[in-house]
Amino acid sequence: MIAAWTLFVLSTGLRLVELAAPEQKAVCVAAAVRLPELSPKGVAAARALVEALREGSAAYSRQRWLGEGALVGVLPKVELTDDALLIRLATAPGRHKVVASFLADLLRSPALSTEAVGGAIQRAREDHRSLWERAVDPRVAQWESLTRRDVARLAAWLLRPDRVGVAISGPFQPGEGRRALEVRLDDWKTSARPAEPPGLLGAGRSELPVGSSRFFRWTAPWTDLSDRGMGRVWLVASALGAGKGASLFRTWRVEDGFSYRQDCRLEGTQAGVALRVLLGKAHGLESVPDGWRRLLAAVGAWTEADRLRALAVMGRQGPVPYRDGALALTGFDPTLLEPVDQAALAAYWALKTGRPLSVEAWLAEARATPLEEMKALALDLLSKAQSEDSTSSSNSG
Amino acid sequence: MFWVPVLVAWLQEPGGAVYGWEDRSGARIQVRTLEGAQVAALHLVVGTGGWAESRERHGFRHLLEHLVALGPERDLDRKLEAVGGGLTADTYRDASHFRIWGPAKAMGTLVAALAELLRPPMLSEALIRRELEVLREEEELRDSESLAGGLLWQMAFGEAGLDPFGDLETMGGASPEQLQGLWSALFAGRNLVLVACVPDRPQEWADEIRRRVSWPRGDRRASVQRREARPFAWARSDRLVGEYRAAPVRGLDSEETAEALAAALLLSSKLDGGRVLYTPSDRPSLVIVGETRSSRRLAEGWQKALDGWRPADGAAAAQWAARWLESQLEDPLRAGLWYGVATVQGRASAPDDLLQRLRGLSSGAVRRGLERFGADKAYLLTGEGR
Numbered sequence: 001m002i003a004a005w006t007l008f009v010l011s012t013g014l015r016l017v018e019l020a021a022p023e024q025k026a027v028c029v030a031a032a033v034r035l036p037e038l039s040p041k042g043v044a045a046a047r048a049l050v051e052a053l054r055e056g057s058a059a060y061s062r063q064r065w066l067g068e069g070a071l072v073g074v075l076p077k078v079e080l081t082d083d084a085l086l087i088r089l090a091t092a093p094g095r096h097k098v099v100a101s102f103l104a105d106l107l108r109s110p111a112l113s114t115e116a117v118g119g120a121i122q123r124a125r126e127d128h129r130s131l132w133e134r135a136v137d138p139r140v141a142q143w144e145s146l147t148r149r150d151v152a153r154l155a156a157w158l159l160r161p162d163r164v165g166v167a168i169s170g171p172f173q174p175g176e177g178r179r180a181l182e183v184r185l186d187d188w189k190t191s192a193r194p195a196e197p198p199g200l201l202g203a204g205r206s207e208l209p210v211g212s213s214r215f216f217r218w219t220a221p222w223t224d225l226s227d228r229g230m231g232r233v234w235l236v237a238s239a240l241g242a243g244k245g246a247s248l249f250r251t252w253r254v255e256d257g258f259s260y261r262q263d264c265r266l267e268g269t270q271a272g273v274a275l276r277v278l279l280g281k282a283h284g285l286e287s288v289p290d291g292w293r294r295l296l297a298a299v300g301a302w303t304e305a306d307r308l309r310a311l312a313v314m315g316r317q318g319p320v321p322y323r324d325g326a327l328a329l330t331g332f333d334p335t336l337l338e339p340v341d342q343a344a345l346a347a348y349w350a351l352k353t354g355r356p357l358s359v360e361a362w363l364a365e366a367r368a369t370p371l372e373e374m375k376a377l378a379l380d381l382l383s384k385a386q387s388e389d390s391t392s393s394s395n396s397g
Numbered sequence: 398m399f400w401v402p403v404l405v406a407w408l409q410e411p412g413g414a415v416y417g418w419e420d421r422s423g424a425r426i427q428v429r430t431l432e433g434a435q436v437a438a439l440h441l442v443v444g445t446g447g448w449a450e451s452r453e454r455h456g457f458r459h460l461l462e463h464l465v466a467l468g469p470e471r472d473l474d475r476k477l478e479a480v481g482g483g484l485t486a487d488t489y490r491d492a493s494h495f496r497i498w499g500p501a502k503a504m505g506t507l508v509a510a511l512a513e514l515l516r517p518p519m520l521s522e523a524l525i526r527r528e529l530e531v532l533r534e535e536e537e538l539r540d541s542e543s544l545a546g547g548l549l550w551q552m553a554f555g556e557a558g559l560d561p562f563g564d565l566e567t568m569g570g571a572s573p574e575q576l577q578g579l580w581s582a583l584f585a586g587r588n589l590v591l592v593a594c595v596p597d598r599p600q601e602w603a604d605e606i607r608r609r610v611s612w613p614r615g616d617r618r619a620s621v622q623r624r625e626a627r628p629f630a631w632a633r634s635d636r637l638v639g640e641y642r643a644a645p646v647r648g649l650d651s652e653e654t655a656e657a658l659a660a661a662l663l664l665s666s667k668l669d670g671g672r673v674l675y676t677p678s679d680r681p682s683l684v685i686v687g688e689t690r691s692s693r694r695l696a697e698g699w700q701k702a703l704d705g706w707r708p709a710d711g712a713a714a715a716q717w718a719a720r721w722l723e724s725q726l727e728d729p730l731r732a733g734l735w736y737g738v739a740t741v742q743g744r745a746s747a748p749d750d751l752l753q754r755l756r757g758l759s760s761g762a763v764r765r766g767l768e769r770f771g772a773d774k775a776y777l778l779t780g781e782g783r
Contacts, residue, residue, distance in 0.1 A: 023433065054669065066666045070717035073724040075666070123669055127690050128638040130540045212537040243483060245475035254471060257527035260534035282537035283530070309479045316436075316481035316500065 005167070005346045007356040008178055010186050012161035015350040017357070018178040019169035021339070026072040026090040027170030028340040029103045029181070032348035033085040034163045037270050040142035042200035044124070045154045046080055047141060051120035051127075052112055052151065053078045053087065057105040065089065068099060074340055080137070083268045084348050085158065090340045093171045097180045100168065104184035107159055107166075117148040132261070135215040135278055138206040138388075145199075153197035160190045165351030167343040208390040213282040218292075218385035223272035225353050230273075231365025233266065236378045237275055239302065239310035240264040246310070248277065251298040258284075258291050268352065275381055288389075299378050307371045315363060416599045422612040423586030425740055427593065428603045431729050434596040436482075438498035439511050440733025444588040444741040445491060448579060449557070449622040454571075456532075456563010458583070459488040461576050463528045464520060465584075466495060468513045480506045488561045490550070491678045492738050493583070498730060501596050504605055511591070512610045518580060520573040529569055536565060541637035541689055545778055546674050548634060549643040552776045553683055557624040585615020590740045594729035624681045630776055637780035639670065640695035641687040644769040645776075649679040649739055650750035653769065655718070655758055657684035660766030662721065663714035667698045677735050679742040686770060692779045699770055706767075711760025719755040726752065 005017040038046055054076075056062040065076045074090035087106065091099045125143050166185065168177035208215040222233050241248045241264020252258040263278045277295075281288065349357040417427040448458065466486035467473060474484050482499020497510050539562070547560030582588075589612060595602050626645045644661075646654040658675060661684050665671030670690030676682070688695040702710070725731045726748055735748040769775060 051669070067713055070666075070713060070720065073717070073721045123691070126693075127669075128541075128692075129690075132538065132540070213534070243474065243478040245472075245478040250475075253531055254467065257530035260531050261538050280534070280538050282534055305479070309475060312481040313478050 004358060004360065005350075005356040006174075006178075007350055008182070010161065010182065012186070012188055014161035014185055014188065015165040015354070016178060016181055016185070017165070017167045017346045017350045018174070019167075019343075019346070020172055020174040020177065021169050022171050024170050024339050025093070026074060026339060027093060027096045027099055027172070027177075028088070028090045028168070028343040029096075029099050030089070030167045030340065030343035030347045031087040031103055031107060032165045032344065032351045033158050034351055035080070035083050035085055035158070036201050038139070038204055039200060039202040040140045040205055041146055041150070042154070042197075042202070043139045043204060044141040044143045044146045045150045045197070045200050046085065047124040047127070048117065048121040048146065048151045049155055049158075050078050050080055050085065051124045052117055052155075053106060053110055055111055055116060055120070057102070058109045058111050059105050060102045065102060068095065068102065071095070074338075081268055082137075082139075083270050084351070086344045086348065088340045088344050096168065096170055096172050096177050100177075100180035100184055103166065104181065104188075107164060107185070108188055110155060110159065112152050112155055114148055117151045121146060121148065121151065131209050131211045131213060131215070132280060134209040135217070135280065136265075138208045138217075140205040140207050150197060150200060153194070154200055156194045157197050160193070161185070161188050163351075165347040165349075167347035167350070169339055169343050169346070206388065208388055210390045213280045214285055214390040216279040216281065216288055216387065216389045218277040218382070218387045220275045220381035220385040221269065221271055222266075222275055222381070225272055227358060227361040228365045231362040232369050232374070232377055233273070233275060233381075234314065234362055235307075235310055235366040235369055235374055236381065237264050237266050238314050239306050239374065240277070240299070240378065242310065242313045246313075247295060247298045247302075247306070251295050252279070252291060256291065256294065258287070268348065275385075277382075277385070296379065296382060299375065299382065302371065302375050302378075304371055307374055311367060314366060416603055418603075420612045422589075422614040424589040424591065424612040425587070426591045426603075426606060427736060427740065427745070428599040428606070429592060429594050429732065429736070430599045431594050431596060431727060431732065434594065434729040436498050436729055437501040437504070437507060437593070437595045437602075438496055438729040438733055439507055440592040440594070440737050441495040441497075441511065441514060442590045442592065442734070442737030442741050443493040443495070443583050444590075446583045446585070446588040448582055450490065450559035450561060450563075452556070452559075452567070454567065454575075454579075455559055456561075456565070456568040457571055457576065457579055458493060459561055459563045460525070460528060460532065460568045460571055461579055461583070462486050462488045462493050463532065464524060464576070465514065465518050465580070468510070469516045469519055470513070473510055473513055476506065477510055482507060484510065489676050489678075489738075490558070490561050491676075491680060492741055494734050494737065496730065496733065501598075504602060508602075508605045508609050511606070515584060515610065515613060517577070517613075520576050522573060525571060525573065525576070529565070532563075532568065533565055536562070541639050541780060542672055542674060542687060544634070544637040545639065545641040545687060545780065546685060548632065549641060549683060549685055549776050549778055552630050552632060552778070553626055553643060553645055554624050554681070555627055557622055581613075581615070584613050586613070588615065588741065589613075590737045592733035592737045592740070594732050596729070626681060629773065631772070632778050634778065634780045635782035637782055638692060639687055639689040639780055640692050641685055641778045642695060642699070642770045643683040643685045643776040643778075644766075644774065645681065646684055647681050649677055649744070649747040650754055652754065652762070654682075654684065655751060655754040656762045656766030657769050658766070659714045659718035659755065659758055659763045660770065661686040662718050663710060663763060664695075664699060664702055664767065664770065667702060668694055677738045677748070679739060679744055679747055683776075692781050699767070702767055703764075706764060708760040711763035714763045715755060715758035715760070718758070719752065722748070722752050722755055
């Protein structure tokens with residue numbers, strides 16, 4: 001049984017979800033900040049902002065954050081996805097007020113001094129992401145004209161209660177977690193809405209990396225975020241890519257010896273979510289179109305066993321060991337995430353949809369989806385998917 | 398079948414209650430109860446059986462791991478996922494590790510999967526060729542951490558530290574007969590350890606394992622390759638990105654391992670892309686700390702950590718390291734690797750001993766650990782490549 005989150009909306013418009021989870025060994029808090037579509041310069045500013053937030057707030061330094069996380073062996077994280085900035089913290093049971101203070105202070109008073117932002121820009125610019133990380137987030141960043149002021153403007157524009165969702169879970173009494181966040185965020189009033197940061201918003205650009213491997217990405221948009229919609233698309237994503245019995249692994253790796261790493265992800269986008277297939281390949285690049293056709297054929301041959309396998313994978317409990325930490329919001333077995341990642345997903349979902357996360361409801365809808373419908377949906381999505389590869393670039397919008 | 402049940406020990410914390418025995422084949426089996434665990438996991442740890450990596454067969458164990466993990470019918474993962482479980486496999490220098498996991502109520506399926514995993518694999522030229530294609534793709538996708546680990550081990554131990562990933566050209570020469578022979582040497586007798594991490598009913602798990610699993614026999618006594626640390630060195634590679642330092646340590650529960658682990662965690666926490674790489678082993682080994690996002694910040698971070706040293710830093714790092722290991726030993730998906738490797742190397746209690754050491758670690762010991770990553774005491778690697 002997956003526990004249910006409860007949603008509260010504060011007077012400022014901030015959405016807050018809580019989960020009292022007696023069995024959880026840590027208190028987890030998370031925030032999701034809604035990101036608009038970012039121009040290449042805006043991507044650079046957002047990556048620099050992430051670096052700045054990793055340093056903590058004026059009152060709570062990075063070392064203090066780390067000390068809290070160390071109590072339960074969980075490192076704090078600040079990350080970007082296509083449509084959100086995510087913050088995750090965890091600490092020991094009984095310390096929900098402490099960690100709520102950290103999160104509230106970071107959102108309200110991030111350490112954005114001139115020196116801190118300058119250092120953050122430098123670190124973000126020098127950042128060496130792995131080839132796979134760059135393939136997962138191939139947005140182009142333009143650093144040349146980025147200033148400290150740009151980053152500060154973006155922060156002021158983003159960090160406002162109506163753009164933020166927060167979540168808290170842990171072994172506390174129902175209502176305790178909510179109150180811990182509420183008293184620290186309910187009076188978060190910001191001044192009149194600041195002007196849009198100039199040059200940072202707008203159409204972005206993506207370029208899949210070129211290295212010893214090339215990358216191929218197929219993207220199919222999905223806008224039905226109802227429980228039924230999410231249940232169906234999650235089922236398709238699981239049959240395609242969750243586990244080694246899924247079609248991607250089975251067809252490309254086991255049967256064809258075609259690739260080592262391939263992934264099917266559900267990722268948040270401005271319009272909803274997107275189902276994405278990602279492939280890394282170094283040899284025999286000319287065979288990729290054939291590989292794609294073989295994948296479609298495998299999907300066309302799905303049987304009830306494939307549906308049941310996907311449902312079993314979706315319904316399993318506990319963190320899966322081979323996630324590679326490439327969470328996005330996605331990967332998307334929400335039942336399998338660590339509690340702190342679940343909290344991030346819950347904060348994001350409340351912000352995105354105005355509804356509390358209900359993985360149980362998605363599961364129920366997935367179970368009610370018959371094989372033929374699952375197959376038809378998968379083929380429809382894959383046949384319409386937009387493809388990109390390392391040798392081409394495209395607009396991410 | 399003749400079994401000799403032995404009650405090994407009853408422990409109260411990490412590690413949980415243990416029920417263990419030795420099969421007449423020599424295989425050693427432990428059933429550990431981890432109360433509150435959400436899943437059950439069967440960890441099969443296969444020692445190197447005297448087949449440590451060498452230039453002549455560099456990567457054969459890795460290739461065999463790929464072929465064995467699919468199961469004799471090549472559908473083991475599917476069977477497990479159908480009950481909400483899964484299987485992973487990894488090859489390390491001192492052991493291979495197969496992890497079968499799933500809901501505890503699927504005990505029969507999990508144990509049956511283990512029994513299948515222990516059956517001799519069907520090997521053919523075609524299967525080997527196909528798997529080599531996959532390994533060629535894997536090689537190109539290796540990240541900087543993995544490459545750095547391989548290079549540092551070779552800097553530290555030379556031929557005795559060869560990267561278990563292997564050499565693709567050498568692997569390309571592997572025949573079905575050679576791999577069959579390797580399987581017979583590795584999947585036999587005392588070279589096999591099973592650690593079952595279960596939430597409850599250890600006796601039932603033990604009975605199920607006894608009833609369904611047939612352990613391959615073997616009387617081969619493994620000779621252990623000597624591994625001696627070489628003089629400290631510095632290297633640069635254009636194949637990877639980042640900065641890495643490796644401190645040599647001896648023994649899983651040695652004082653230097655505890656010190657280096659706590660210090661590495663402390664140092665990594667001060668870095669943006671900080672990582673600690675350590676594979677449990679009771680043999681001479683490395684604790685590696687890395688900055689994966691920059692090739693400049695590790696040396697600076699290390700110096701700052703020493704210059705700005707406060708005893709409170711050391712105390713926090715010791716506490717963190719102890720908590721980190723506790724969480725490993727309480728997790729059914731991770732604990733088996735620690736206990737399995739320690740058992741196959743002959744000291745089953747070493748992970749618990751390491752935990753005790755970490756719990757008692759002084760701030761001064763963490764500082765000594767930090768000093769172990771100095772330029773004159775560690776192997777240094779920087780990369781400015783892809």
